[in-house]
Amino acid sequence: MKSIHKKYNHIEGTHGRSNLKQYSGGFNMIELQVALVILAAGLLSFAGLYRIYTVQTTYIEQTSMPASTYYVVSQSNRWMRQLGSSAEMEVSPGQSPWAPAVSCCTEYKIRLNSLTKNFEEIQAAADVTMEAVE
Amino acid sequence: MSKQSAASCKNNGGFTILELMVVSILMTIVVLITAQFWRWFSPNVSFMIARGHILREARVAMENLAADFGSAVGASSVSGSGLLICKDSGDYPNGIADWTAPDVMVDYSIVNNTLQRNDLSTGSVFTIADCISNITVEQVSPTLLSITLEFAQGGADREIVFLWSSL
Numbered sequence: 001m002k003s004i005h006k007k008y009n010h011i012e013g014t015h016g017r018s019n020l021k022q023y024s025g026g027f028n029m030i031e032l033q034v035a036l037v038i039l040a041a042g043l044l045s046f047a048g049l050y051r052i053y054t055v056q057t058t059y060i061e062q063t064s065m066p067a068s069t070y071y072v073v074s075q076s077n078r079w080m081r082q083l084g085s086s087a088e089m090e091v092s093p094g095q096s097p098w099a100p101a102v103s104c105c106t107e108y109k110i111r112l113n114s115l116t117k118n119f120e121e122i123q124a125a126a127d128v129t130m131e132a133v134e
Numbered sequence: 135m136s137k138q139s140a141a142s143c144k145n146n147g148g149f150t151i152l153e154l155m156v157v158s159i160l161m162t163i164v165v166l167i168t169a170q171f172w173r174w175f176s177p178n179v180s181f182m183i184a185r186g187h188i189l190r191e192a193r194v195a196m197e198n199l200a201a202d203f204g205s206a207v208g209a210s211s212v213s214g215s216g217l218l219i220c221k222d223s224g225d226y227p228n229g230i231a232d233w234t235a236p237d238v239m240v241d242y243s244i245v246n247n248t249l250q251r252n253d254l255s256t257g258s259v260f261t262i263a264d265c266i267s268n269i270t271v272e273q274v275s276p277t278l279l280s281i282t283l284e285f286a287q288g289g290a291d292r293e294i295v296f297l298w299s300s301l
Contacts, residue, residue: 082227089200
């Protein structure tokens with residue numbers, strides 16, 4: 001206490017003793033209010049974090065699964081069926097499935113030698129042997 | 135004893151009862167506020183986590199069903215709580231559900247709240263997704279099949295309906 005007293009005396013000169021007495025009296029109302037405001041701000045920041053979390057989760061939910069009813073449309077093209085392409089998932093009815101731009105008069109029998117799917121890049125590679133159907 | 139040393143002795147003696155009471159009251163208020171906040175915050179976070187988990191499982195189930203329905207030429211209900219898909223296969227897929235080789239039959243069913251995919255042609259069984267409480271397969275019309283997947287976990291639930299037409 002002596003050193004503190006000396007310090008206050010050094011800083012504030014002759015008024016040090018009265019200031020030290022005031023300082024040792026505990027918290028005053030302003031300090032208490034400031035502390036409570038900081039505490040309230042901290043709690044509100046948690047509420048804000050939760051709000052952000054809720055909004056982001058809802059956004060992810062809506063973008064990745066926007067509806068509760070889906071119309072599953074199988075591949076109509078024989079090649080696509082044989083290559084194991086996924087069905088089209090539509091959120092509204094009446095849409096035709098995607099068909100590759102293949103058109104010819106000759107029907108082919110396809111022998112699937114190997115099939116490699118890369119799900120991450122949504123790609124598929126197939127080795128096929130085609131024989132014309134009479 | 136001088137005034138200064140008396141003040142020093144008084145100050146070095148620790149907290150007064152009043153100081154302790156003020157600190158205790160403040161701490162009680164802080165703990166009560168935190169407890170109330172935690173009571174509100176904790177279930178909500180758990181609910182959001184459950185929703186996220188259901189979303190992930192539903193997405194996986196959906197993509198697997200889509201993969202099998204891509205080459206599906208026939209699908210039917212198995213006693214209302216199972217799904218049997220006939221996939222067109224062979225060197226020359228004929229576009230007709232033969233329900234036998236070379237077509238591939240895949241069965242979906244619920245076992246212990248998990249969706250299991252059973253490839254009847256190869257006998258391989260995979261667990262596709264969990265948190266599934268029920269699957270309902272209903273033949274709405276001769277050409278329209280409705281598949282309802284119900285997900286539930288931690289108070290959160292979600293229902294997804296697939297409508298597949300054989301035409």
